[in-house]
Amino acid sequence: MTPAEARAPAKVNLALHVTGRRADGYHTLDSLVVFADAADVVLVRPAETPSLRVTGPRAEGVPTDASNLVMRAAAAMGVAAAIELEKHLPAAGGIGGGSSDAAATLRALAAMTGRAPPADLAALGADVPVCMAPGPARMRGIGEVVEPLATLPALDAVLVNPGVAVPTPQVFARLARRENPPLPDPLPALADALALTDWLAAQRNDLEPPARALAPGIDAALGALAGAPGCRLARMSGSGATCFGLFPDAAAAARAAQALARPGWWVRAVRLGAQ
Numbered sequence: 001m002t003p004a005e006a007r008a009p010a011k012v013n014l015a016l017h018v019t020g021r022r023a024d025g026y027h028t029l030d031s032l033v034v035f036a037d038a039a040d041v042v043l044v045r046p047a048e049t050p051s052l053r054v055t056g057p058r059a060e061g062v063p064t065d066a067s068n069l070v071m072r073a074a075a076a077m078g079v080a081a082a083i084e085l086e087k088h089l090p091a092a093g094g095i096g097g098g099s100s101d102a103a104a105t106l107r108a109l110a111a112m113t114g115r116a117p118p119a120d121l122a123a124l125g126a127d128v129p130v131c132m133a134p135g136p137a138r139m140r141g142i143g144e145v146v147e148p149l150a151t152l153p154a155l156d157a158v159l160v161n162p163g164v165a166v167p168t169p170q171v172f173a174r175l176a177r178r179e180n181p182p183l184p185d186p187l188p189a190l191a192d193a194l195a196l197t198d199w200l201a202a203q204r205n206d207l208e209p210p211a212r213a214l215a216p217g218i219d220a221a222l223g224a225l226a227g228a229p230g231c232r233l234a235r236m237s238g239s240g241a242t243c244f245g246l247f248p249d250a251a252a253a254a255r256a257a258q259a260l261a262r263p264g265w266w267v268r269a270v271r272l273g274a275q
């Protein structure tokens with residue numbers, strides 16, 4: 001067995017409609033998901049006993065014990081491995097840090113051992129199924145129903161995390177309304193980035209109002225993005241607090257990222273949906 005590496009790209013919910021709640025308390029979603037060219041990196045090596053080392057610029061505060069989702073992913077595959085997790089993405093940030101790391105671990109361990117990943121991916125986290133093959137997708141159920149959208153146009157964006165960790169369960173618990181309209185079915189044909197952006201403006205992230213009530217820093221991030229020259233749409237991803245702004249091209253996104261930089265904020269110009 002030789003070591004293997006996998007990238008764990010940031011997940012962005014371009015739209016996130018909460019459509020109901022199941023008897024077990026999990027919410028049903030209808031979400032348009034894309035991935036960014038900003039990522040954590042997972043490296044796995046064969047070992048007698050499982051171990052984890054967390055490195056990188058965003059390692060602080062990330063669990064290094066069995067509660068880390070990469071360790072839970074390895075345990076679910078029944079593989080003992082020495083894992084190195086290089087953190088670049090803010091944790092508890094609404095861009096699937098833990099879920100994308102778990103999915104990357106499963107891909108790396110599958111490459112290292114030849115074993116198949118476990119069948120019940122959602123048991124590791126509702127975002128793990130969509131993170132298994134990172135690409136544009138419509139996600140439904142509680143996250144286990146994933147429909148790839150190969151033709152979705154790529155977008156130039158800026159991600160802003162205002163430095164507040166927002167626990168996902170608290171955001172769902174504060175929803176004023178659990179039954180909301182789903183995305184249109186089927187989705188319309190969206191020829192280019194501008195058509196996609198215009199259409200997205202009429203969709204929602206239903207978790208944005210409860211997250212804003214919990215973490216006022218989100219208002220500041222959304223306001224700053226919306227006021228950046230060229231920004232066509234500013235919205236929160238997942239359960240927050242990371243927000244994204246959509247821009248006409250990579251140069252406008254890069255200029256905005258530079259202008260938005262401030263202490264305590266994580267700001268990145270990214271390309272969404274072009275993996």
Ligand SMILES: C[C@](O)(CO)[C@H](O)COP(=O)(O)OP(=O)(O)OC[C@H]1O[C@@H](n2ccc(N)nc2=O)[C@H](O)[C@@H]1O
Pocket residue numbers: 013016025026027028029031094096099124125126127128141142143168169172238239
């Ligand atoms: C909000 C999203 O980020 C949208 O992509 C995800 O659905 C959250 O995915 P995740 O972080 O992998 O979520 P999990 O770790 O499975 O769940 C964390 C908590 O969020 C709530 N949760 C999550 C997903 C879902 N469909 N309904 C929920 O109510 C539950 O309280 C759950 O205990």
Ligand SMILES: Nc1ncnc2c1ncn2[C@@H]1O[C@H](COP(=O)(O)OP(=O)(O)OP(=O)(O)O)[C@@H](O)[C@H]1O
Pocket residue numbers: 061062063067068069070085090091092093094095096097098099101102127166168237238239240
């Ligand atoms: N590999 C990991 N990276 C980051 N956080 C992790 C990891 N494993 C476990 N955690 C824990 O999970 C919690 C948040 O996980 P995660 O980063 O997936 O949230 P999120 O980005 O808000 O997810 P989502 O976009 O699905 O709402 C944190 O409290 C953190 O302690």
